[in-house]
Structures are given as C-alpha cells and as structure tokens.
Ligand SMILES: Nc1ncnc2c1ncn2[C@@H]1O[C@H](COP(=O)(O)OP(=O)(O)OP(=O)(O)O)[C@@H](O)[C@H]1O
C-alpha cells in the first residue's frame with residue numbers, strides 16, 4: 207500500500223478510505239530522562255480504523271496525548287487536514303474536531319449520563335452567557351436541537367435506560383460506553399480511543415467492537431485506537447502501528463504486522479539489548 | 480398518593496428540560512410565588528421583615544452566587560464577605576453620585592462591578608486549586624475589608640468611617656432609608672431574589688452549567704473534550720460575583736441602612752454564606768435557599784424558644800447555636816455533601832413511590 211497516496215481506496219468490506227487527514231512527523235517526546243516517544247512518524251487516513259499496539263509502557267497513550275494537545279513533543283510536527291498544526295491547547299484541538307476517550311475512564315462523576323453526553327456538544331453549542339441566562343429563545347432552541355442529536359447517539363449505543371442515572375452509579379462496562387457516547391456527541395472528524403475494551407468481559411468486548419465498527423461504517427468517522435487484545439485489533443483495524451519502548455517497530459495491515467519479525471519478538475518478550 | 484409522575488409523560492425535550500418536570504412540583508412553585516408576591520406583603524410587620532424575610536432573601540442571593548462558584552464549578556472561595564462589601568460600597572457610591580437614577584439600576588450595576596472584581600481575584604484559580612485557592616480568596620477578603628476601611632474615597636470621608644444609605648424610592652415608595660414601609664423593602668428584595676434564582680437555574684441547566692460541572696468533576700478531561708478552563712472558571716467567578724455583589728448592595732442599602740465594613744462584611748460573613756451552601760447542598764439552587772433559610776431561622780428560633788420561652792440567658796442560646804451549626808457542618812460534609820437539598824430529594828423519591836415502595 208502506498209502510504210502517501212491521496213486517492214480513495216475501497217476496503218474488502220466496501221468502506222471508502224480517503225487521503226491522509228493526520229500525519230505525525232518524527233515525533234519525539236521526553237519526560238526528563240525518559241524518552242516516551244522516539245522519532246515516530248505515521249499517518250491516519252480518512253475513514254480508516256488505525257490501531258496503535260505495543261507492550262505496556264510503549265508510549266501509546268503518550269502518542270494519543272500528543273495528538274490531543276495534552277503533551278507537547280520536543281521534536282516533530284503534527285499535520286492535520288493538510289496543515290502543520292501550531293502548538294495548541296487541548297480544548298483547541300477538541301474544537302477542531304478531535305474527540306477521545308481515556309484509558310482510565312474520565313467521566314464527570316457528579317453529572318447524569320445525559321449531561322455527560324451533552325458536554326460532548328461543546329463544539330456545536332455557541333450561545334452566549336446572556337442568552338443562556340434568559341433561556342427562552344435561542345438557548346432553549348439550541349438545547350433542544352442538540353438534545354435531539356445526543357438522543358440519536360444514546361439510541362445508537364443503547365443506553366436509553368440509564369439516560370438520567372448519575373454516572374457514578376454505573377458499572378464499569380457501561381461507563382466505557384457512556385464515554386464513547388460523549389466523544390461521539392462531538393461528531394468528531396477523528397475519534398481517539400485509548401483501550402476502549404480494557405477490563406471488559408468477552409460479551410462486552412463484542413458489543414464494543416460492534417459499536418466501533420458501526421460508528422466507522424455509519425458515520426464514516428476516522429478512528430485511531432489503542433488496544434491490547436490482538437484478536438480484536440486484527441478484526442477491527444485497517445492498518446496497525448506497532449510501538450515498543452517508544453520506537454515504531456512496525457506499520458501496515460494486520461497481516462503484514464503479524465508476520466513482522468520485530469513485532470513477534472516484542473510480543474514474545476525477546477530480550478532487548 | 481397525589482405526589483406522582485405516573486401518567487405525566489414528556490413528549491418533547493422542552494418539557495423534559497423544565498425546571499420542575501413533575502406537575503405537582505410546578506404547581507407548588509407557582510403557589511409559593513403567588514404567596515410571596517401577593518399574600519406575604521400584607522401580613523408583614525417590622526419584626527418579621529427584619530429578623531426573617533430580608534436576611535433570608537438577601538442571603539439566598541449570596542448563597543446562590545457562592546454555590547455557582549463552589550458547588551457547580553468547584554472553586555473554593557472564602558472571599559464572599561469581601562465581595563459583598565464591594566457590592567455594598569459600589570451601591571453606596573452610585574446612590575450618592577447619581578441620585579436621579581433608580582436604585583434598581585444601582586443594585587444591578589453594583590453586581591456588575593463586583594463581577595469584575597471577582598474575576599480579578601479569580602485569576603489565580605487558573606494556576607492554583609483547592610486549599611491554595613481558598614487561601615488566595617481569604618487574602619482577597621482581608622484586602623477588600625482593609626481597602627474599604629482605609630481609603631476615605633469609598634466612604635466619602637465620613638467622620639465615622641461608616642456608609643449610610645440615603646432614602647431612595649421605587650415608583651414613589653421608599654425602599655431604603657429609615658422611613659420605608661416593611662413591605663416595600665421586602666418586595667424590592669424579592670424581585671431580585673426571584674430573578675437571580677431564575678437566571679442561576681437557566682445557566683446551570685444549560686451548557687454554561689455543564690462546563691462548570693465538568694471543570695469541577697475532572698478539569699483535565701474537561702479541557703480535553705473542549706472546555707476552555709480559563710473561560711469556564713472566569714465566567715463562574717463573574718456570575719458568582721454578580722450575585723454576591725447584588726446581595727451585598729441589598730444587604731447594605733435595604734437591610735442594614737448603615738454599614739461599618741469590618742463588622743458587616745468580615746470573614747464571619749464569608750463563613751456564614753459558605754455554611755449555608757454546605758448545609759443547603761453543594762450544586763443546588765434549591766439548596767441555597769434551604770441553607771439560607773436554615774441559618775437565618777435557627778438563631779431566631781433558638782432565641783424565641785430558649786430565651787423567650789424557657790428564660791435561658793442569651794449568650795447560652797448563642798453558644799448552643801454555634802454548637803448546632805458546627806456539628807451540622809461536620810455531619811453534612813461527611814455524610815451528605817449534597818445537603819438539605821438531597822435529603823429533600825430522597826424524601827420526595829420515597830413519597831413518589833408511597834404507599835407502594837416497589
Ligand atoms: N506525564 C508523564 N510523566 C513522566 N513520564 C511519563 C508521563 N506519561 C508517560 N510517561 C512515561 O512514558 C512511557 C510511556 O507511557 P504510556 O502511558 O504512553 O505507555 P502506554 O503504551 O500507554 O502503556 P500502557 O499499555 O500501560 O497504557 C512510560 O515509561 C511512562 O512512565
């Protein structure tokens with residue numbers, strides 16, 4: 207596969223994959239003496255499901271945090287939609303249409319499921335403070351309009367029954383789903399998922415896989431996801447980046463990656479020198 | 480079993496977004512409003528207005544303001560007294576400088592000025608949190624009281640160092656000064672209290688409120704999903720300051736009439752309003768009212784029952800009040816951070832299912 211090609215390709219199951227929307231160029235990220243990411247480049251193409259895999263501490267979450275604008279790499283460039291991205295605050299990145307979930311669930315525990323998902327609509331809800339104080343009119347209309355959009359996502363993820371429940375009362379698996387709902391509510395161009403299936407049982411994993419595929423299929427959302435379960439990764443993703451000790455050791459289709467010797471070594475725990 | 484929601488289905492998101500989604504609650508709310516505006520004014524005398532109604536209405540506004548900052552946005556403030564003083568002194572300067580303008584606008588502008596001051600002292604919140612922010616707002620408290628004490632311009636160089644509210648009228652009826660009828664002061668404050676409560680409710684049920692709560696619950700996640708923390712925190716300080724400023728202006732102009740800043744707006748006031756918010760319920764508008772009512776009524780009750788009824792000495796009753804408030808704060812902080820409002824909610828939940836709990 208020619209990585210830099212801009213033309214559309216069609217996958218075996220008929221999904222369209224477009225040109226490059228996001229490109230990481232020679233990213234290096236250090237924390238003091240620790241090099242979390244070492245000179246890594248890869249790209250994400252429109253409409254694809256891109257997986258990032260690697261052993262614990264490989265630097266996968268750090269990479270998502272760089273994309274989110276939460277960490278600022280010492281070296282390298284982030285290109286988004288054909289433009290080099292200047293250093294940005296996380297909320298500015300979110301405003302550009304990059305939404306995410308977290309490895310350790312980061313929901314707003316004091317709020318209901320509905321309110322949590324509604325916060326995902328920040329990008330779409332622009333009414334000023336004064337109009338909100340008056341409520342009737344613009345603020346109410348905007349609220350209703352966005353509520354309708356959020357309800358669609360709530361239906362889609364099958365969480366109607368817990369709409370009004372405080373998030374703190376939900377079991378782990380449902381929390382993960384609510385977090386996905388909140389990210390989807392933003393109608394992102396790129397959705398970043400940090401271990402969406404960690405800690406789930408088989409059934410919950412199957413549900414989550416189905417949701418991820420459906421999101422990609424129905425909304426055409428570009429997805430970058432981190433996952434440990436190799437089976438899931440191979441099933442879901444179009445292309446895979448493999449990281450180990452902050453370095454990229456593989457990049458390609460699941461089949462290519464699976465037969466890559468460096469990847470096999472890393473996963474089999476061959477001693478590093 | 481007349482308190483219920485069965486058969487009261489919502490068919491639109493507008494209905495579902497109402498402040499009181501259950502019909503019974505909505506009717507009760509209208510009944511309270513009608514009583515407050517059309518019945519109570521006829522029953523009032525000086526004692527009830529000054530001992531109960533005015534302090535309740537004015538503290539409710541302050542508690543709503545502080546609750547937005549602490550309960551909704553999670554930014555601790557111990558500067559409420561100082562910010563009320565800003566509202567009071569702004570109102571005083573405006574009343575004296577522009578006697579031809581209605582006091583109604585003076586109070587609102589005082590709220591606006593306090594909002595600005597509050598934002599200024601809220602700036603450190605962008606860097607510091609929790610305990611350290613509390614200390615920073617405490618510094619604001621002491622600085623502001625010191626400022627109004629020391630700089631003669633604020634009290635127009637009066638010999639006593641006090642500020643006195645001149646008589647001002649609304650629709651020809653005095654609401655400030657020594658001659659005002661009790662019902663006019665009451666109605667004037669009531670209008671502000673109701674308006675502030677509605678505005679606070681509107682802000683907290685919409686996107687502004689969700690941004691504040693997101694910052695409160697997890698500020699890093701909030702920023703990553705798109706909340707600008709600077710804007711969210713500073714709007715909370717501004718809105719909070721606006722309400723606290725209005726309450727300070729009313730406290731001075733309508734309620735006390737004459738103010739010595741250290742006495743009226745000292746650190747005690749900051750704690751009093753904070754206790755109202757904690758006892759009433761963090762993150763609840765209704766709780767702000769409940770907390771204000773509780774802490775206004777408690778001393779009145781103790782005084783009437785213990786001192787008036789049982790003949791206890793006054794200071795003993797006062798000590799008992801401290802003990803009750805102190806232990807309640809501890810109980811609520813540990814057992815029920817959502818305060819009286821949550822107890823009320825739980826009671827309603829039980830009532831809703833009564834008499835068939837399953
Ligand atoms: N804020 C930070 N400060 C210091 N070191 C950090 C920080 N964040 C990450 N690191 C370090 O960077 C390295 C990569 O961490 P990262 O969380 O990205 O790994 P990961 O691939 O997501 O691992 P896991 O599978 O366990 O989630 C680790 O050595 C970690 O200790």
Ligand SMILES: [Mg+2]
Nearest residue numbers: 266267268309
């Ligand atoms: Mg990780």
